Amino acid sequence: MRKVFIQTLIELAKxxxxxxxxxxxxxxxxIEPFQKSFPGxxxxxxxxxxxxxxxxxxxxxxxxxxxxYSIATFVTLRPYxxxxxxxxxHNLPVRIVGVGxxxxxxxxxxxxxxxxxxxLMRLQRGMxxxxxADSSQTKTILEETWDISGPTYYRIGKQEQTxxxxxxxxxxxxxxxxxxxxxxxxxxxGSLSLLAExxxxxxxxxxxxxxxxxxxSISPPxxxxxxVISSFSLVATIESHQITGGLGSLxxxxxxxxxxxxxxxxxxxxxxxxxxxxxxxxxxxxxxxNEKFIVSRLVKIWKKKI
Amino acid sequence: xxxxxxxxxxxKIRQLILDLSFQSHEGHIGSALSVSDIIAVIFGxxxxxxxxxxxxxxxxxxxxxxxxxxxxxxxxxxxxxxxxTLETYCSDGxxxxxxxxxxxxxxxxxxxxxxxxxxxxxxxxxxxxxLNKSYHTYVLVSDAECNEGSIWEAVMxxxxxxxxxxxVIVDLNGQQAFGYTRDVLQLxxxxxxxxxxxxxxxxxxxxxxxKLATMLRRKTSKPKVIIAHTTFGKxxxxxxxxxxxxxxxxxxxxxxxxxxxxx
Numbered sequence: 001m002r003k004v005f006i007q008t009l010i011e012l013a014k015x016x017x018x019x020x021x022x023x024x025x026x027x028x029x030x031i032e033p034f035q036k037s038f039p040g041x042x043x044x045x046x047x048x049x050x051x052x053x054x055x056x057x058x059x060x061x062x063x064x065x066x067x068x069y070s071i072a073t074f075v076t077l078r079p080y081x082x083x084x085x086x087x088x089x090h091n092l093p094v095r096i097v098g099v100g101x102x103x104x105x106x107x108x109x110x111x112x113x114x115x116x117x118x119x120l121m122r123l124q125r126g127m128x129x130x131x132x133a134d135s136s137q138t139k140t141i142l143e144e145t146w147d148i149s150g151p152t153y154y155r156i157g158k159q160e161q162t163x164x165x166x167x168x169x170x171x172x173x174x175x176x177x178x179x180x181x182x183x184x185x186x187x188x189x190g191s192l193s194l195l196a197e198x199x200x201x202x203x204x205x206x207x208x209x210x211x212x213x214x215x216x217s218i219s220p221p222x223x224x225x226x227x228v229i230s231s232f233s234l235v236a237t238i239e240s241h242q243i244t245g246g247l248g249s250l251x252x253x254x255x256x257x258x259x260x261x262x263x264x265x266x267x268x269x270x271x272x273x274x275x276x277x278x279x280x281x282x283x284x285x286x287x288x289x290n291e292k293f294i295v296s297r298l299v300k301i302w303k304k305k306i
Numbered sequence: 307x308x309x310x311x312x313x314x315x316x317x318k319i320r321q322l323i324l325d326l327s328f329q330s331h332e333g334h335i336g337s338a339l340s341v342s343d344i345i346a347v348i349f350g351x352x353x354x355x356x357x358x359x360x361x362x363x364x365x366x367x368x369x370x371x372x373x374x375x376x377x378x379x380x381x382x383x384x385x386x387x388x389x390x391t392l393e394t395y396c397s398d399g400x401x402x403x404x405x406x407x408x409x410x411x412x413x414x415x416x417x418x419x420x421x422x423x424x425x426x427x428x429x430x431x432x433x434x435x436x437l438n439k440s441y442h443t444y445v446l447v448s449d450a451e452c453n454e455g456s457i458w459e460a461v462m463x464x465x466x467x468x469x470x471x472x473x474v475i476v477d478l479n480g481q482q483a484f485g486y487t488r489d490v491l492q493l494x495x496x497x498x499x500x501x502x503x504x505x506x507x508x509x510x511x512x513x514x515x516x517k518l519a520t521m522l523r524r525k526t527s528k529p530k531v532i533i534a535h536t537t538f539g540k541x542x543x544x545x546x547x548x549x550x551x552x553x554x555x556x557x558x559x560x561x562x563x564x565x566x567x568x569x
Binding site: 020040041043045046048050051053054055056057058059060061062063064066081082085086089090 | 361408414415417419421422425426427428429430432434436437456459460462463466467
């Protein structure tokens, strides 16, 4: 998704001179095309994420739309107070681009595993949060939102991927229902959309009619979320994030605040990170983010209900 | 209170600081007194802000936000804030808190958490470069603020990008909340540090308005830092260089003594 993101940003930067790109010395082999196209609008601030956000704040206060790029952990956790006191409290259009949600930097180890970033950004009032499900939706999201007012967090997948049925659809403050169903509703964000699609297929194969919805607009949240949830007695969220703070929390809050009678199962990371490393696939399995576990849980709970 | 707004001077700022901090029963007096002359020179002689809403106005950022009272007084003396607003300092419903709020005219960024204003200023100076604008950005930081690693991130970036439209003033009063900077975390020779990082650095008496103005006007090809040697609590004998006046508010008797000393 990150390559598509940069390609799209280049196209937008041709139209809008306010766009500048800053990196905290990351994005090697990915962001150079922007640097080549706009050498005067590209800054590597070095390994200095606090200053990265601080400079972007100063630029945004003076009519620029700065995009800051780094790995999702580094661009959210290290400069968190700068994000709050800078773009959030001044309501400035700083664009924070965090690459690699969840275990996408698997073997790099737990310092690189972004499992709190969406939650952190949700705590900041006025922060737009977009988590594309695949490469084509990444392009649409950026085209729809690059000049939206206020600060924005984009959580971008490291690898390119296609969720065929989505066809890049996106609108701010909405969700995308890509498969209809009547028994269980599944909500997914980010690169685990492909896993969610596998779960969807398996559920239907065992005779449980399942809806699959992509929630890329975490904030502002989809206005139809309450209505869609309320049409099910059982819903599930799938995300490469802690089960608290992210999509699971958004759906949970929607249920509780509206007094809905829907049960929620949150599939995400619910245990502390330990010292064992491995590929993304290995770590997703280790933390039970795989088709077999999710399907068996869903089937078990569904059968108990009926 | 009734002050003439004919000019911005360190003495007038100090008188206002005493009145307002006494009325509001708020502290941070010593720090505000130490920057009074610096802020007076910047607002009185240096900043081109005749049109405060112009995109080409000079920018001043008070990174050491806890000295905001001195800044409010300067804005009032400059005619950018009315007396009624100034007198709301630290009262319920006011925009004038202990730390500056960007919703006020003349305040570029809300600060208060140390080590952030300089990065905001670097971005502001970079924006001028990119837009070919001639405005200059001035950032006032405290000496203890240089404990923050983010200050040095910003210092390196400004040097690397040769932001000659950026001036930093360090209020070197030698004190911080828990004691003297030499005891808490030694700063050694700050001007040498800045020079090694690629800046032009000048040491100056931070209460000598004439010398401050000369140094602030000096054009350089690199970013410039003025290490302003100041006295914490300047002008009030019992506050000068005394740690307790970092936080302590004025009592009635102390207030009347302080006011007499400043006359």
